[in-house]
Amino acid sequence: MLDGDISDEDMEKMMTSACDASNMLKALSHEGRLMILCHLVTGEKTVTELEELLSARQAAVSQQLARLRLEGLVKPRRDGKAIYYSLTDDRPKQILEVIYDLFCTVKASGKT
Amino acid sequence: MLDGDISDEDMEKMMTSACDASNMLKALSHEGRLMILCHLVTGEKTVTELEELLSARQAAVSQQLARLRLEGLVKPRRDGKAIYYSLTDDRPKQILEVIYDLFCTVKASGKT
DNA sequence: TGATGATTTCACATTCATATAAATTACCGT
DNA sequence: ACGGTAATTTATATGAATGTGAAATCATCA
Numbered sequence: 001m002l003d004g005d006i007s008d009e010d011m012e013k014m015m016t017s018a019c020d021a022s023n024m025l026k027a028l029s030h031e032g033r034l035m036i037l038c039h040l041v042t043g044e045k046t047v048t049e050l051e052e053l054l055s056a057r058q059a060a061v062s063q064q065l066a067r068l069r070l071e072g073l074v075k076p077r078r079d080g081k082a083i084y085y086s087l088t089d090d091r092p093k094q095i096l097e098v099i100y101d102l103f104c105t106v107k108a109s110g111k112t
Numbered sequence: 113m114l115d116g117d118i119s120d121e122d123m124e125k126m127m128t129s130a131c132d133a134s135n136m137l138k139a140l141s142h143e144g145r146l147m148i149l150c151h152l153v154t155g156e157k158t159v160t161e162l163e164e165l166l167s168a169r170q171a172a173v174s175q176q177l178a179r180l181r182l183e184g185l186v187k188p189r190r191d192g193k194a195i196y197y198s199l200t201d202d203r204p205k206q207i208l209e210v211i212y213d214l215f216c217t218v219k220a221s222g223k224t
Numbered sequence: 225t226g227a228t229g230a231t232t233t234c235a236c237a238t239t240c241a242t243a244t245a246a247a248t249t250a251c252c253g254t
Numbered sequence: 255a256c257g258g259t260a261a262t263t264t265a266t267a268t269g270a271a272t273g274t275g276a277a278a279t280c281a282t283c284a
Contacts, residue, residue: 013216014150014208021211022143029137030272031130038126047231060273062232067271081230081282091214096126098210099133102203104125142242159261172243174262179241193251193260 027071028095032056033064036085037092040074044086139183140207144168145176148197149204152186156198 014021028034032054039045039053051061065085068074073092077084087093126133140146144166151157151165163173177197180186185204189196199205 010212010216011150011154014212015147017215018143018147018150021215022141022146024214025137025141025146025211026271029134029141031134034134034137035127035130038123038130042123057274058231059233059275063272066232078281081228083231094210094214095207098206099137100122100126102136102206103129103133104122169244170261171245171263175242178262190251195261
């Protein structure tokens with residue numbers, strides 16, 4: 001579905017969800033948060049690990065995770081002292097794949 | 113490609129483009145701009161038309177278009193007094209399709 | 225229990241984004 | 255050239271987002 005064109009009906013649904021959608025996009029449109037999601041695609045990570053991977057302060061990473069949690073994109077799991085974060089579902093991956101496709105591959109021609 | 117998993121190599125490319133990617137996502141993560149793109153999927157529109165479709169002030173729409181122009185997502189075409197905007201390529205559509213998929217359809221199970 | 229480690233929360237300062245209104249530019253008809 | 259319509263730009267004011275350092279939480283281990 002929806003591969004060729006977006007119909008008027010689809011459009012209406014889109015308008016209805018525009019606010020939700022833009023909120024999710026806002027959550028993604030932050031370099032740090034985007035990278036967190038990228039890293040989580042390869043498996044769960046502790047806050048400290050993410051802190052190192054992103055070269056950012058712990059409080060900052062924690063707040064970024066809080067935003068992603070709020071959006072329901074990631075979920076925490078405690079194990080001993082550490083808290084492991086992982087992706088809640090495959091939504092982030094779906095978007096990341098498009099983003100990857102747009103920014104990280106050289107395209108020959110538009111197929112859509 | 114990239115349907116099952118995002119490899120480490122892909123990850124590195126992603127990091128390299130993280131800033132560009134988040135800039136594009138920022139452009140999309142605004143209810144008005146998101147809707148503009150939706151409307152443009154169905155064909156080019158004048159600023160005035162968009163103004164009405166979004167129920168927003170002309171200056172606001174114009175600025176939103178400016179942001180999208182800056183990101184290379186839309187392009188203007190002058191015809192007489194009116195300026196017609198259209199999508200530069202199919203990137204917006206690709207993303208919108210995922211967004212639509214995530215927000216406007218009821219999913220049975222995750223297939224990715 | 226008390227200390228330690230990991231994470232979160234808070235308060236603040238700063239930067240960024242957005243809408244509004246006014247001024248400006250471009251095009252057309254007369 | 256003048257007046258009007260369409261769109262952009264500018265300046266401004268306001269609100270949101272972000273990082274920082276300090277304080278608070280919360281679970282673990284001795």
